Amino acid sequence: MIDAVLAVFYLLVFPGFVFLGVYALLCEWIDRKAYARMQHRIGPPWFQPLADLIKLLAKEDVIPKNAERSLFQYAPPVALAAAAAPIINIPIWGTQALYSFQGDLLVILYMLSIPTLALFIIGWASGSIYPLVGSMRAVTMLFSYEVPMILACLSAGILSGSWSTSDITAHMATHPLEMLVLIPGFVVALFALQAKLERTPFDIPHAETEIVGGTLTECSGKKLAVMRLTGDILMLVGATLFAAIFLGGFVLQNGSFIFSGYDVTPLTNFGFYLIKTLLIVFILATIKTLFARLRIDQMVNFSWKYLALAGVFQLFIALGFVSGVKGVA
Amino acid sequence: MKSTQIKTLIEKNLPWAVVEVSRERRIMVYTPFGNLLATLQFLCDQGVTHVSTITGVDKIQDNKFELLYHLYWEQNEITVRVEVDRDKPIVPTVSTLLPGAVVYEREIQDMFGICVTDIPDRRRLLLFDEWPEGEYPLRKDYEVKANVTDIRGI
Amino acid sequence: MGRAGILLPVLWKHLIKKPFTVLYPSEKLTLPEGYRGILVHDKDACIGCGICAKFCSAEAIELVDDREQKPLGNGKIRKNVPVFFLERCMRCGQCVESCPKNAIKLQKKVGLVAYQKEDMTVE
């Protein structure tokens, strides 16, 4: 009985929905504030994302006349669930996730791409021309950034010889030097995450100056609130995943930090986790400020020409490292 | 090229044209309605490509519309002036010689009701679609209707 | 071929700089000397000639019968006085220029906000 209550607590409160929602809004605020400060502006107050969410929830929820009602209404909750679910398999404090099994890395990657499919369904189901063009672009982008992202994550798996995120982090914690091997993979993953979240320079599907609102033009009220929250949670979960895999080295072993008698390492690890994710969010904000938006064809050949090649290159390094150095040692 | 040189050039080749240099780099060429295209053809052969604009003037007292074709050539603004009588304002299009003039011819059609024959683009340029037919705002006899009661929110 | 992302050093430099935006209501704006702000009318100097109303392009000035019947220097009585509708005034300064008695001035003040229309008319 106890672990049932504990499971509900885990699911709903701590690493589950409440923590995710609050921390996602905090990440959005930091992203917007850094974006503004880098542009020499003041930027929003800390409660702005929360205020936006509440305002949107209160707004009227309009469904266009020639939209498929059921698809249009139920796609956003599916996207939110798919975005929030993987947090259980990713280790947050320490090297052991809530529930880990062999191959949960692939499950996480699959779950993270469901929101993009949901976006496609929303755009296609809303029946007007701008979301249609936007959703087509979202899917064409999906094919181009998914491959480099998987390549980058797999090379981390190869290094630690297992498909479970917890084992990868545990391996990284014990051999921190191997993080240097994964640096190209980390860069590729960050660009792929920027494309997945459809942020400049890859925000082609909802390019505000070209096709008005893009896929989310027809969403309003609760649906728009849910989709924006999905975007934030997706950023947070993506950042957590890369923090666990690529920056796994900054995790202390249990019991290595006794403070006045208590074993404080989970707290310090949680502190490291916060710092790692905020660092990733800051890097994403810098990328957003730095570049102009790419066209869809430029984006596709950029990701195939540079990202995918870097991913394959990272794969060879990992293989070489595993068979070469480890084989000899 | 100096304005006076252009003046002598035009007067030599176009006997029907009355040329007058109002100030440095401003040349007025008065031509009868019949020879409008001939004049423009001659100027285009000389190398004029840029038409700055076409101005319509409603000379209601002597029942005439006056059209001024402002052309730009060699640092000089040449204005070819033609008069059309007000009851039957039909003007041949010049877009065959100067393709850029289409926009200004459409504006004259909107504003003065001067019908430009075989203009490539007959649609309205500046007035919106529900503007009543037959009312041309820039004519002198168009009185601005001020029925105030119809404005909401007063 | 240019290099991508050459703005990077500038971006991070701005992180530590003070933001450029001036929070207007709380921080005051620094207006230059000859700023054409809100109109002010010196009623005593005015002789009610109506030149300002004639030249006002926005037709924001209207001549009204002078209740005070102020005697002018040369024995005559001032018949009418201008009333300025500030919500229509575009602060072009033509009345300031054409007023023979320099009775109208554009002061160095911004913030023309009022709840009633009456506050917007200057006697």
Added chain:
Amino acid sequence: MPKVRIPVGPQHPAFKEPMRVDLTVDGELVVEADVIISYTHRGIEKAAETRSYVKDLYLVERVCGICSHSHTTCFCQAVEEILDIEVPPRALYLRSLVGELERIQSHLLWVGVAGHELGWDTLLMYSWRDRERVMDMLELISGNRMNYAMNTIGGVRRDIEEEQLHDLKNGLSFLKERANYYIHLFTEEESFLKRTKGVGYLPTTLAKRLCAVGPTVRASNVKMDVRADDPYAAYAELEFDVITTNTCDVWGRTYVKIMEILQSIRICNQILDDLPAGELRVKAPVKIPEGEAVSRYEAPRGELIYYVKSNGTDKPERVKIRTPTLANWLVTVEMLKGVYIADVPIVVDAIDPCIACCARMLSCNATTTPVTSVDLTALRQSRRNEQVME
């Protein structure tokens, strides 16, 4: 993919003002394009005929929000030509100074808007922050950030004191340094080059044939600048060079505009250095004798034409205004062919369209209501008899 017709409608975040571009699109490429601008027409030419010359000055200043000084200078030059009066040299110099500062401010505004169209909002924030400096300088000279009301028929209304020269000089050096930084940015930044090189191609012959004007035509290697060809105000005594490039694309237009900022700064410095002494204006009569005049001006967007015809009364008989944006529409349609949908906003925006300029007739909403336009005095009478009734 079947040909799809996408209206990039009057209300669209890419265009700040109501205009419509109808695109027929094959996949992602634009095959046909048509520009429709008849949404807000304010009737300034008709209104100009019912007002006196002094009132017309402020009416004409409101044709365009960004290049207001161009319109008043052009109008004053036409009237002064009819009157045949000699404007004092100091006034001519001051007119050119405010004209060049307005060109800098207009080009910096355009750099920001172009950055926003390309999704590069950082450029928008930086260029509009630098633009504040020019606006402050203009506020120092003319007392207002926009609608400077510097001109009057026969000269200029305000003067520059000695201590203001110092601030203006600092402002110009700051702008020079910022303009050089933008040139470095536009020639180096890869993501910007990718989106502007080779986009919206306009060959030289087509630009000449369709009578385009301003930076659009100068970027297609046509050397046409009213300041150099038909010098007005003080441009005869100032040296500057006309910037042209032969890249004929959006990048070329950006480059021309930025280099023109440098030229404007150079002109302003010359003006501030040898500003001739003398009074500011000459007395102009209220009633203008019979006559007519054509005056041309190099507005930030291109060649601006005014034709004023007077009939001896204090109201002009005819005021014809042709703004540069109107001349660039035919060229825009040509440039849009063969462009990606994603590039439509930046191509349309490359000519720096100012819809307010080229639409000058009052029209209500386009639904059922019959045409009504209101005269201010009639409006006031209606309200007064309402008050009387209460």
